[in-house]
Amino acid sequence: MKIYKALLFAACICTVHCYGQLALPNEADFIVFNRQLSFGTDGSTHLNGLDNEGIAWIKNKQFKNGTIEFDVKGNDKMQGSFVGVAFHGVNDKTYEAVYFRPFNFLAADAVRKSHGVQYLAVPDYDWPLLREKYPNKYEQAVIPAPDPNAWFHVRITVAPKSINVYVNNVQKAMLEVEPLTNTGGTKIGYWVGNGSPGDWKNLKITNTK
Secondary structure, eight states, rough: HHHHHHHHHHHHHHHHHHBBOSSOHHHGEEESSSOEEOOOOOOOOOOOOOSEEEEEEEEOOOSSEEEEEEEOOOOOOOOOOOOOEEEEEEEETEEEEEEEGGGGTTTSHHHHHSSEEEEEEETTBHHHHHHSSSSSTSOOOOOOOOOTTSSEEEEEEEEEEEEEEEHHHOSSOOOOOOOOOOOOOOOEEEEETTOOOOEEEEEEHHHHH
16 A cells, blocks of 8 residues: 555656656657757757758647746857747747747847847747837846856746746746737747747646646
C-alpha cells in the first residue's frame, strides 16, 4: 500500500509539472517551413538560418488563448537574429507572432534598442507597416537587457483583447498590445526571421478555457 501511494504521488507530481510541455523533441514532433531542424543534448530545438522567415509548427498542439512559455537563444549578429514564436496560425503565411531582435538588446542607439521585441500579424500587419504607421506601439525595448548570445526566458499571455510579453521573470511586461486580427487559427510553432537561426527549449503551452 505504501509503495502504491508513493507511485501515485510521483505520477501526480509529474502530471502537474509536465502538462503542456514537449518531451525530448524529435523531427516527428514538427512540420517545418523553410528551415532544417536539429536537436541539442539539452533537449533544445535548433532551426538553421536561411533567407526569409521559417517556422517549426508543433504537431498535435493547438493554442487559442492562455500562456506560452519557453527559453530562447539568438545571437548578437546585426540583422541576423530574429527569434520567437508564431501562434494562431492558419498556414505558413497567416499567423500572429512575437519575436525578439537580440542584436538590439544592448544597442547604444536608443532607436535600435527600442526595437528589441516585436508583435506582428501577417500577412496584413508585418513589421515595416507597423513601424511606419504605429511607431513604438508594436515593438519595444527589453529592459533589463538579456545577454544577446545567451538563453533568456519568455512568457507570453494571450487573451482576445490583449497580448503581454514578459522576459526573464520581470513582473512588468516588455510589450503590451491589442491583437490586430483574429485569424481563427490554432497552429503554434517556433519562428525565425530572414537569415536567422535560433534555439528553443522548455516550451510550456497552457490553454485557458
